Each structure stands twice: as structure tokens, then as C-alpha cells.
Amino acid sequence: MRAALLMDPALVPFVFAPAARARLGDLLEIDLEDAAxxxxxxxxxxxxxxxxxxxGAKVDPDELDSFTALRAIVHWSGGNGAMDGPASSRGIPISSARAANAIPVAEFTLAMITLAxxxxxxxxxxxxxxQRFIDREAELPDTGLYLTTVGIVGASTIGRLVMRKLQSSEVRVLLFDPYASPPxxxxLGAELIDDLAVLAAGSDLLSIHAPEMPSTIGMVSAEVLAALPDGATVINTARGALIDQEALVAELRTGRLRAVLDVTEPDPLPAGHPLYELPNVFLTPHLAGSMGNELRRLGETALAEVERFLVGAPFAHPAP
Incomplete structure (x- = not known):
């Protein structure tokens, strides 16, 4: 079967280990040295x-018309690219590594929740x-994850995985997602709350996992931020645009809240932005998603999907 790589060529050795590249070469007629x-x-x-x-793929969906023999698309990334809609309308099956990419984001989020x-x-x-002795009980009397309340915004793939991981901790979990049901x-070990401000008011830590779309931009509004109790922490590993960033900065300047931000709007921030300087902000440069050796998990997921397709089995991870 003839296949092609559509991706940043520099990422090929990071995503596909030598053994995976050898396996792809055995299975397919593919030029692994010439990704487009x-x-x-x-x-x-x-x-x-x-x-x-x-x-790294830049796709004009109209160009898909020339791929008249195309039988399947395997994303080693999250999928849902510009060509997925036209391909799906033609009955072409599509696989996504979204679940694999969710793993390091959920791991990172859980670490941030615990450390915060x-x-x-x-x-x-x-x-x-x-540079002195810190009297923990006197100076940090309310620390610890035990019996805290974590508010989760969005029962996405990542949000669900974070909630599953929290089930092994003795915490209360609240969920806001207009598409989720109480059962x-x-x-997932959570209590569904239908008002985001109400969820915020009851949360010690607010962790954001909704997708970015017109209806979610700015959803963590000034009203929601104002509802958070004093000392609460906002954690964002989703997209910066989901938070009203000006309102967040205003709250942070009062010292009332804290923030752990792996994403911002824009991403990266311009030099001199106050989020770089505020002492109650822990800022990271979009580290949560797959990177370094974690990219190999995405490549292995894609390889397994190729193997399934070639024997006529349905994809284990079809794109939603």
C-alpha cells in the first residue's frame, strides 16, 4: 500500500523511533525521508x-480532491485537521492519537494540582x-491536597483522565460541562455543577480542560474569577483564550488568587507582560502536551493504527 507522511520533516525521528520506522517501511510503500x-x-x-x-502540516482541504485512491488518514497528533471533514464526508476512516496525547497533559495537570x-x-x-527556616504549620497552615475541592472545567479527553486520576486522592471534584450528565x-467521581461561577465559588483549585471554540472563549470570565475564594489557584493546560486574561491579571495583582499557566493568550506572551513578573504566577512554556520522548508514544499509537487498518480491523482510536 502506498502511503505518505504529511508533517514537519524535522519531527520524524522524534515521533518514530528506528524500530517504528523500520516497521512502517516493511508494511508500506512510503518514503520516510521525504515528509511533506x-x-x-x-x-x-x-x-x-x-x-x-x-x-507542521498545512492543509488546503480542496487539495484532497486529487487523492482519489485515499483509503484512510492516521493522525499521530490530535486529528480534526482541515481535511478531516472533507475526508469523513467521503467515507474515509480517520484515526486520532488524541487519547495518547492526553496522557502527559493529565500527568502534568495532576502534578500542578498537587504542587499548588x-x-x-x-x-x-x-x-x-x-533563605531562612520556614515554619510550615505557622506559615502554611492550609496546605495539602487532602479534602480540598478541585473544580474541573470540561469533561474533555484530558479532563476525564484528570478526574480518573483524582479518584485515588481524597478530594472533592466538581465538574462543569454543559454536555455531561450527572451519571x-x-x-468519574465528580459532582456536576451547571453554573461555572457556582463551581468556582466552591473550588480551591480550578483546572481548565475545555476545547477552544467560539462558545468557550473567555468562559472563565471576570465574574467566574471573582467567585473563586481567596487563595484559590487557577490552572490552565488547555488554551489561553478560555480565560479573560485581563481580568485574571487584575485579580492576581490584588494577591487574592494564584495561577499556574502552561498556556496564555497570545502564546507565547510578548516580552514585558505582567504574567512574567507577578509573584503569584507559575508560568511554563506550553510543556504539558507530548514532547521529547513522549512523542514516541504518539508514533507507536499511529503505527498500531496502521497495522490494524492493513488487516481490515477498525481503528482503535477513530477521530470523533
Missing amino acids: TALAGIPEPSGVELLIVGW AKDAFWASRTYTAE DAAA
């Missing part, structure tokens, strides 16, 4: 039966700046 970043860059498109797609609850970021800054939330 656009459909127009793939030679003889009418003979391509399988596209393996990932980050322990006041680790802020205690570290005090300890480093003042669905209960199965």
Missing part, C-alpha cells in the same frame, strides 16, 4: 492510499528569597 508539509508537496497524489499526518495545593511554588520562592460525572 502540504498536500501539494506529495508526488503522484492519485496513488496515495494512506496519509500519516501530524504537526502544597503551596510548593510559593513556599519555594519565599525560601529562596529569604456521567458520577462515574
Whole structure:
């Protein structure tokens, strides 16, 4: 079967280990040294039966018309690219590695929830700046994850995985998601709350996992932020645009809230932005998603989907 890579060529060795590249070479007629970043860059498109797609691809969906033999698309990234709609309308099956990419984001989020609850970021800054004994019970009397309330915004793939991981902790979990049902939330160990401001008012930590779409931009509004109790922490590993960032900065400047932000709007922030300087912000450069050796998990997921397709089995991870 003839296949083509549609991705940033520099990422090929990071995503596909030598053994995975060898396996793809055995299974497919594919040039692993010549990944294209656009459909127009793939030679003889009418003979391509399988596209393996990932980050760095720039797609004009109209160019898909020339791929008349295309039988499947395997994303080693999250999928839902510009060509997925036209491909799906033609009955072409599509696989997504969204579930695999959710794993490191959920791991990162759980670590941030735990460290924020322990006041680790802020205690570290005090300890480093003042270089003295920190009397934990006197100075940090309300720290710890035990019996805290975590508000989850969005029962997305990542949000669900975070809630499952929290089930092993003795915490109360609240969920806001207009598409989730109470039984669905209960199965995840959460209580469904239908008003985001009400959820915020009851949360010690607010963790954001909704997708970015017109209806979710700015959903963590000034009203929602104002509802958070004093000392609460906002954690965002989703998209920066989901928070009213000006309102967040205003709240942070009062010292009332804290924030752990892996994403911002824009991303990255311009030099000199106050989020770089505020002492109650822990800012990271979009680290939560798959990176480094975690990219190999995405490649292995894609390879397994290719193997399933070639034997006529349905994809284990069809794109939603």
C-alpha cells in the first residue's frame, strides 16, 4: 500500500523511533525521508492510499480532491485537521492519537494540582528569597491536597483522565460541562455543577480542560474569577483564550488568587507582560502536551493504527 507522511520533516525521528520506522517501511510503500508539509508537496497524489499526518502540516482541504485512491488518514497528533471533514464526508476512516496525547497533559495537570495545593511554588520562592527556616504549620497552615475541592472545567479527553486520576486522592471534584450528565460525572467521581461561577465559588483549585471554540472563549470570565475564594489557584493546560486574561491579571495583582499557566493568550506572551513578573504566577512554556520522548508514544499509537487498518480491523482510536 502506498502511503505518505504529511508533517514537519524535522519531527520524524522524534515521533518514530528506528524500530517504528523500520516497521512502517516493511508494511508500506512510503518514503520516510521525504515528509511533506502540504498536500501539494506529495508526488503522484492519485496513488496515495494512506496519509500519516501530524504537526507542521498545512492543509488546503480542496487539495484532497486529487487523492482519489485515499483509503484512510492516521493522525499521530490530535486529528480534526482541515481535511478531516472533507475526508469523513467521503467515507474515509480517520484515526486520532488524541487519547495518547492526553496522557502527559493529565500527568502534568495532576502534578500542578498537587504542587499548588502544597503551596510548593510559593513556599519555594519565599525560601529562596529569604533563605531562612520556614515554619510550615505557622506559615502554611492550609496546605495539602487532602479534602480540598478541585473544580474541573470540561469533561474533555484530558479532563476525564484528570478526574480518573483524582479518584485515588481524597478530594472533592466538581465538574462543569454543559454536555455531561450527572451519571456521567458520577462515574468519574465528580459532582456536576451547571453554573461555572457556582463551581468556582466552591473550588480551591480550578483546572481548565475545555476545547477552544467560539462558545468557550473567555468562559472563565471576570465574574467566574471573582467567585473563586481567596487563595484559590487557577490552572490552565488547555488554551489561553478560555480565560479573560485581563481580568485574571487584575485579580492576581490584588494577591487574592494564584495561577499556574502552561498556556496564555497570545502564546507565547510578548516580552514585558505582567504574567512574567507577578509573584503569584507559575508560568511554563506550553510543556504539558507530548514532547521529547513522549512523542514516541504518539508514533507507536499511529503505527498500531496502521497495522490494524492493513488487516481490515477498525481503528482503535477513530477521530470523533
